[in-house]
Amino acid sequence: RKEVEQDPGPFNVPEGATVAFNCTYSNSASQSFFWYRQDCRKEPKLLMSVYSSGNEDGRFTAQLNRASQYISLLIRDSKLSDSATYLCVVNDGANYQLIWGAGTKLIIKP
Amino acid sequence: DTAVSQTPKYLVTQMGNDKSIKCEQNLGHDTMYWYKQDSKKFLKIMFSYNNKELIINETVPNRFSPKSPDKAHLNLHINSLELGDSAVYFCASSQDRADTQYFGPGTRLTVL
Numbered sequence: 364r365k366e367v368e369q370d371p372g373p374f375n376v377p378e379g380a381t382v383a384f385n386c387t388y389s390n391s392a393s394q395s396f397f398w399y400r401q402d403c404r405k406e407p408k409l410l411m412s413v414y415s416s417g418n419e420d421g422r423f424t425a426q427l428n429r430a431s432q433y434i435s436l437l438i439r440d441s442k443l444s445d446s447a448t449y450l451c452v453v454n455d456g457a458n459y460q461l462i463w464g465a466g467t468k469l470i471i472k473p
Numbered sequence: 474d475t476a477v478s479q480t481p482k483y484l485v486t487q488m489g490n491d492k493s494i495k496c497e498q499n500l501g502h503d504t505m506y507w508y509k510q511d512s513k514k515f516l517k518i519m520f521s522y523n524n525k526e527l528i529i530n531e532t533v534p535n536r537f538s539p540k541s542p543d544k545a546h547l548n549l550h551i552n553s554l555e556l557g558d559s560a561v562y563f564c565a566s567s568q569d570r571a572d573t574q575y576f577g578p579g580t581r582l583t584v585l
Contacts, residue, residue, distance in 0.1 A: 395571050406563055406576035407516065448514065454571040460529060461571060463516045 366390060366462045367453050373468040376441055383437040384449065384467045392456030396427055396434050399450040401466065407450055410436075438469075446471045476500050479564050479577035486554055487585055493550045494580045496564030504528075505547040506565040506574065507539060516563070522547055523570060554584045 369386045376382045388396075396413035411418065413425040413434050424437040434453075438445055451464035477498045486492055498505060506529075507519040520539040521529035527539070536552045547564060564577040 397573065406579050407574075408576070409573050412573065450516065460518070460521070461574065463518075465513075465515050 366455070367451055367464040369451050369464040369467045371465060371467060373470050375470050375472060378441060378443055378471055378473050380441055381437065381439045382441055382469065383435055384469075385433050385435045386451030386453075386464050386467075387431075387433045388451075388453040388462075389432070390453070390456050390462075391429075391432060393453045394456060395454040395461075396425075397452040397461075398425055398434075398436050399452055401448045401450055403447075410449070441471045443471050443473060445469060477564060477566055477575050477577040479562075479580050481580060482578060483581050483583075485583045485585065488554055488556060490554050491550070491552045492554060492582075493548055494562055494564075494582075495546070495548045496577055497546050498564075498566040498575070499545065500566055500568075500575060502566040502568050502575075503544060504567045504570055504572070505541065505544075506567075507547065507549050508563040508565065509560045510563060510579075511560045520547075520549075521570070528570070556584050558582060559584045
């Protein structure tokens with residue numbers, strides 16, 4: 364089993380819709396969780412950290428489910444500019460190394 | 474002001490050559506990284522330095538040698554380039570290990 368797994372997509376979503384995707388992780392000792400966004404031919408950029416209580420930043424909501432070992436990202440009222448690859452990142456617990464998922468590709472259609 | 478910068482942005486070279494990629498960060502971070510992102514878009518850690526000390530050295534051919542002259546710089550030297558080395562190489566930095574990482578714009582390496 365991969366340490367961090369994501370559905371590669373692509374998710375094709377109409378503009379204005381709500382979309383959600385999950386990321387599962389294998390190390391129960393993981394303590395830090397992040398969602399990054401990567402646009403085509405660009406570097407990854409932090410979208411949001413994921414806190415135990417869940418957190419919201421505008422149209423974006425991140426949740427952590429420790430029992431089932433997954434994090435989720437919900438995007439409401441999607442915009443064309445949300446089209447990107449969303450990378451799930453989890454620390455490995457022991458070595459403080461960040462483990463990267465392969466990413467979920469999101470395409471927002473007009 | 475660019476937080477994490479890399480040079481060159483594009484690098485096209487012949488098999489067998491030796492090349493270097495430079496990275497600099499002006500964020501005052503203690504930890505720097507090199508990642509490789511191949512055509513399948515998977516981001517793989519190669520090396521990590523914390524306070525100029527190598528802390529992560531993944532299974533990478535020894536043709537790849539990182540060098541950190543100071544905390545703000547982490548360069549990557551590649552000897553005897555092979556076709557399979559073609560990828561985008563990203564440099565990143567963070568305040569400490571497992572903190573948020575900030576990436577440079579990437580160096581697109583093409584080996585012919």
